[in-house]
Amino acid sequence: MPIEINWQLLMPELVIALTLIIVLIFDMFDSISKTILGWLTIVGAGIALWVSIQMQQAGTVGTQFNDMFKVDSFSLFFNIIFLISTILVALISLSYLGKDDRKQGPYYLLILLATLGMMLMAAGNELIVVFLGLELMSLSLYVLAGYFRDNPVSSEAGMKYLLLGAFASAFFLYGIALIYGGAGTTSIPGIASNLTAESQSPLLLGGMFLLIVGFGFKVAIVPFHQWAPDVYEGAPTTIAAFISAGPKAAGFAAFLRIFMEALPAMQSQWGDVIILLAMLTMTVGNVIAIAQTNIKRMLAYSSIAHAGYVLIGLAAANNEGISSVMLYLLVYCVMNIGAFGAVILAKTTDGECLTISDYAGLGFRKPLLGLFMTLMLLSLAGFPPTAGFVGKFYIFKSAVQAGHTWLVIIGAINTAISAFYYLRVVVTMYMREPEEELEFSPYPSTLVVGLILAVIGVLFIGILPSLLLNSVQNSVL
Amino acid sequence: MLFNFANVLIFLAVGCLFVVLNLTISRLLHTKLFSGEKYIPYECGEDPIGDTRIKFNTRFYVIALIFLIFDVEAVFLFPWAVVSRSMGLLAFLEMLVFIAILLVGLAYVWAKGDLEWIRSTQLEVQAVQREESYDN
Numbered sequence: 001m002p003i004e005i006n007w008q009l010l011m012p013e014l015v016i017a018l019t020l021i022i023v024l025i026f027d028m029f030d031s032i033s034k035t036i037l038g039w040l041t042i043v044g045a046g047i048a049l050w051v052s053i054q055m056q057q058a059g060t061v062g063t064q065f066n067d068m069f070k071v072d073s074f075s076l077f078f079n080i081i082f083l084i085s086t087i088l089v090a091l092i093s094l095s096y097l098g099k100d101d102r103k104q105g106p107y108y109l110l111i112l113l114a115t116l117g118m119m120l121m122a123a124g125n126e127l128i129v130v131f132l133g134l135e136l137m138s139l140s141l142y143v144l145a146g147y148f149r150d151n152p153v154s155s156e157a158g159m160k161y162l163l164l165g166a167f168a169s170a171f172f173l174y175g176i177a178l179i180y181g182g183a184g185t186t187s188i189p190g191i192a193s194n195l196t197a198e199s200q201s202p203l204l205l206g207g208m209f210l211l212i213v214g215f216g217f218k219v220a221i222v223p224f225h226q227w228a229p230d231v232y233e234g235a236p237t238t239i240a241a242f243i244s245a246g247p248k249a250a251g252f253a254a255f256l257r258i259f260m261e262a263l264p265a266m267q268s269q270w271g272d273v274i275i276l277l278a279m280l281t282m283t284v285g286n287v288i289a290i291a292q293t294n295i296k297r298m299l300a301y302s303s304i305a306h307a308g309y310v311l312i313g314l315a316a317a318n319n320e321g322i323s324s325v326m327l328y329l330l331v332y333c334v335m336n337i338g339a340f341g342a343v344i345l346a347k348t349t350d351g352e353c354l355t356i357s358d359y360a361g362l363g364f365r366k367p368l369l370g371l372f373m374t375l376m377l378l379s380l381a382g383f384p385p386t387a388g389f390v391g392k393f394y395i396f397k398s399a400v401q402a403g404h405t406w407l408v409i410i411g412a413i414n415t416a417i418s419a420f421y422y423l424r425v426v427v428t429m430y431m432r433e434p435e436e437e438l439e440f441s442p443y444p445s446t447l448v449v450g451l452i453l454a455v456i457g458v459l460f461i462g463i464l465p466s467l468l469l470n471s472v473q474n475s476v477l
Numbered sequence: 478m479l480f481n482f483a484n485v486l487i488f489l490a491v492g493c494l495f496v497v498l499n500l501t502i503s504r505l506l507h508t509k510l511f512s513g514e515k516y517i518p519y520e521c522g523e524d525p526i527g528d529t530r531i532k533f534n535t536r537f538y539v540i541a542l543i544f545l546i547f548d549v550e551a552v553f554l555f556p557w558a559v560v561s562r563s564m565g566l567l568a569f570l571e572m573l574v575f576i577a578i579l580l581v582g583l584a585y586v587w588a589k590g591d592l593e594w595i596r597s598t599q600l601e602v603q604a605v606q607r608e609e610s611y612d613n
Contacts, residue, residue: 024581028588181482 009062009071011055012048012079013119019044020112027105034104038094041108042087045115049083052076056471063125067187070125073475077326078122078253084457085246085333086115088450092341093238095444107147111242114140118250122257127176127186130254134172134218137247138165145235145243157234164217164227172214178207191262200266208263208270212277219251221277221311222284225304229292232300237352240296241340244303245333252310252329256322259314260477267317274315275407281308282414290421294354295343298421299336302380305418306332312404312411313395320398322476327468328391331461335379335388338454342373345447349439356425358438363429366440372451374426379458381422382415387461394469539591543583550579 007014022044023037056076063070089111097104113136120133142165146158176186182204183191195204216224232240259270285305292298310332313325346353346362346369353359363370379386392415396408461468518525553575561568586592 021578021581024585028585 006062006064009060009064010069012052012076012083013116013123015044015048015051016112016116016119019048020109020116023105023109023112027109035094037104037108038090038097041090041112044112045083045086045090049080049087052079052083056080056475059474067189068126068129069120069123071123072477074257074326074477075119075123075253077472077475078249078329079119081249081326081330081333082115082118082122082246084330085242085249085337086111088334088337088341088454089238089242089245091450091453092241092337092344092447094446096236096238096344096447107144110140110144113137114144114242115246118246118253121250122253124254124257125188127179127188127258127262130258131169131173131176133250134254135169137250138169138218141165141239141243141247144239145231147236147239153234154236155234157231160227160234161231168214168217168224171210171217175207175210175214178203178210180207182207188258188262192264195263195265204266205269208266209273211258212270212273215251215255216277219248219255219307219310220304221307222281222304225281225285228304229297229300232303233294233296237296237340237344240300241337244299244336244340248303248307249329249333252314252325255314256325256477260317260322271315271317274311275404278308278311278315278407279410281305281311282411283308286414286417286421289418292421293356295356295359295425296340296354298356298425299339299343302418302422303336305414306336306380308414309392309395309411312399312407315404315407316398316402318398318402319473319476320394320401323469323472324391324394324398326475327465327472328395330468330472331379331387331391331458334454334457334461335376335386338372338451338458339376339380341447341451341454342369342376345369345372345443345451347441349441353438356428357432357435359425359429360432361429361434363426365434368443368448370429372455373429375455375458377422377425379462381419383419385459385462387458387465390462390465536594543586543591546579546582550576 019040023040026032026037026040027034055071056073059073060076061072090108093107093111097107117133117136117138117140120136121130122133124130124133142158142162144158145161146155148154179191180186182201183194185191185194213224217227220228232244235243259267263270282305285301285303285308289298289301289305292301310325310328313321313328315321316324343352343354346359346366348358353362359373363374375386379388382388382392392411396411399405399408399411554572557568557572561572
């Protein structure tokens with residue numbers, strides 16, 4: 001029985017897997033300088049990104065491995081999001097890890113593994129494959145969160161993430177088992193064809209809610225969000241940026257694929273749950289973010305709130321909703337990594353500036369840092385002409401079209417609340433005098449390059465959204 | 478749909494009943510003799526020499542993980558061996574790639590010193606080297 005493998009369909013994944021093995025081999029030899037591993041990661045992810053963009057433009061569609069792996073514009077668009085996040089994170093990591101060779105090798109290896117897992121999640125056409133991708137991603141992230149072993153806060157973050165994450169994975173797997181019981185298959189198109197309005201069993205309903213719990217944990221939506229602030233605070237700042245960007249997009253990719261393709265017949269049940277979760281997530285995330293004094297915790301709550309905005313688009317559950325979610329996730333990844341990058345840039349000789357009051361007076365004394373931070377925070381708050389505004393605009397527009405006007409009103413109120421804590425940092429930077437003179441390290445050039453790329457991305461999407469929007473609208477499921 | 482699971486439920490119930498029934502019957506029938514030997518974990522084996530809750534060397538887990546990887550490789554080789562003749566060259570090449578990737582992993586583990594049973598961290602090695610240089 002001959003098996004046809006279309007290698008071209010798997011190109012982005014193969015490039016990442018190959019890069020992974022090359023990084024593994026290079027890491028074995030002590031004579032090779034380990035800084036090269038970061039550059040290898042960037043080059044590999046760059047090639048995979050280029051291939052994904054080419055395939056996406058050409059409209060490649062196809063399935064592999066007995067229909068378990070589906071490549072379409074949707075999965076390729078998410079590949080682009082993941083690879084952009086990986087490149088940006090690798091760029092901001094180059095200087096962050098320092099010169100210590102022992103720290104570099106496994107770091108880039110795990111980042112590439114997590115990226116491969118995300119790509120598997122977005123392309124999974126079978127619940128088991130989605131779970132495989134989810135675990136590949138999560139296991140790498142658990143290790144990365146606790147990467148600084150000699151730092152107790154980082155170890156605590158890794159341990160917490162591992163315990164809660166394993167628990168959530170169990171929920172997810174139990175959900176898959178129940179759906180298999182109800183629909184008789186784990187294939188996503190198979191579930192959709194076996195499922196009619198009459199054949200719904202309580203098993204399916206239970207499975208669906210367990211899936212929501214599992215995904216809710218992975219993308220940090222309230223009330224499954226408690227791990228996020230502790231992990232973001234304890235993990236290395238670059239990894240906090242990574243966890244908040246790619247894996248969140250991957251979670252939503254699989255969420256969209258499963259709920260829009262496999263379970264559209266049950267939309268009357270999950271639609272209301274999503275609306276409720278969206279309201280809770282936005283409000284809780286934004287209100288608690290106001291009380292934070294640590295900037296990493298503040299960004300963690302802000303990323304919870306952003307998951308809430310994405311849920312508004314999911315609740316709309318139409319083509320506009322899906323395309324706006326995809327656009328928003330791309331925008332969110334770029335601006336959130338940019339914001340964490342600005343935190344890394346604010347490095348004093350005794351460590352990072354983590355308290356918001358440390359930023360007093362920075363705007364004038366460190367103009368470049370002030371500019372980066374202000375732009376990223378304005379984009380997160382959703383001010384025009386930044387990308388954050390465009391993203392929110394299309395999310396809200398799709399929700400109004402779907403008739404969720406009052407959900408949009410709650411979203412708009414939350415945007416106003418969020419502007420308060422984002423602008424508070426900007427005000428502290430430009431209008432407060434510093435309490436003590438802090439001594440700053442010089443800017444690492446690779447970090448500045450990464451931040452400039454993020455700024456270009458944020459302004460480009462913000463000013464010319466139409467260029468991207470066509471491509472997004474062609475990529476909906 | 479749900480009715481198909483009745484088999485599972487019956488199986489579960491019979492399983493539970495079987496255990497309870499057997500234990501009850503043996504409780505009713507067995508002779509009641511309680512001497513000190515009865516309370517030793519292995520009544521007719523070695524005498525215990527201490528508490529079970531001792532500290533394990535964490536190396537056990539690393540070695541077990543490495544073992545597991547090659548165990549799974551062996552499991553994959555069996556179905557491959559069944560179909561390899563009918564699939565021809567492609568199957569052979571695929572298995573070569575699969576084993577090559579695992580070999581790279583083994584080489585990595587080896588290069589990082591994880592195959593040594595006693596592995597000191599690099600910092601300790603440096604400290605030892607420093608002491609040696611002081612002695613000289």
